[in-house]
Amino acid sequence: MAEEDVYTRPGPTNDIYQTLTHPPNPGTRVQRNTAQHGDTGESKKNVYRAAAVCLGLMCLLLSASIIGLVINNNHLIKHLTEQKVTFETTLDELKRRLCELPGWQKSGCGCYYISRVLESERKTWEESRQYCRDNQSDLMVINSKEKQDLVESLHQRVWLGLTDTETEGTYVWVDGTPLTTPTFWKNNEPNNGPYTSQGEDCVEIWNKGWNDRACADYNQWICEIVM
Structure with missing residues (x-):
């Protein structure tokens, strides 16, 4: 009975024999590798999508900044033009009054x-x-x-x-x-x-x-x- 217990007791030795006599299915390993590659590809796509979204936002912000600068520049040109007209009018009036002074x-x-x-x-x-x-x-x-x-x-x-x-x-x-x-x-x-x-x-x-x-x-x- 003692010898029989030794050969029938489960343990590391029996697991090794079981592995040798019943090798794992190769298809299982391929499926696992395929699943891993699929996860990696999907992750890359997500990264590309995020980068594209960020680039698009940056383009929008840049466009908005350029439009703002153009608008401000137009306002500045208009203001300077008005100031120039006012200055010229004032100068002409000063000259006219100066001509009226004695001498x-x-x-x-x-x-x-x-x-x-x-x-x-x-x-x-x-x-x-x-x-x-x-x-x-x-x-x-x-x-x-x-x-x-x-x-x-x-x-x-x-x-x-x-x-x-x-x-x-x-x-x-x-x-x-x-x-x-x-x-x-x-x-x-x-x-x-x-x-x-x-x-x-x-x-x-x-x-x-x-x-x-x-x-x-x-x-x-x-x-x-x-x-």
Whole structure:
């Protein structure tokens, strides 16, 4: 009886024999592997779907941001345009009122201030220009025969807004434009002051013609506001 119990008792040895005599069905392993691969494929699809959704949301947010920027930019352009119109209107009104002040006179498309004929009120070219700029104007630019006729009618020596201080012989108006025709130089002018050591780099109207003169000399002047 003792020997019989040894051979019939269940244990690890019998499990091994059972495995050897009844091997597992290969189909079961294939099914398990197929199921595992199926789970992996489905997981990848879910990841792709999530990525696509996130990308779509990002595109929507980017589009909304661009639209918002365009709208804000349009509002800004409109605001700046309105401000520009308001500024120009205010500036025109200021110029009109300035022309009504004593000493100013309107002529053509401009408004002019001619300094008084007093020795004590004469200024250098730079001082004269600064006076004009302090009064929202600048030294006169002559670019037409009408303007030349205006200064000739004064019968005074006055500074004009013309100089070649930057480059000798290259005359430029105070508004930045180069000197072109028409020109109204006196005979043998400009000559850069051959008898002076400091040269002559600023221009005045004198005896119905232009004359270059030392900028440090004292003279009358004429300011101009272009309307």
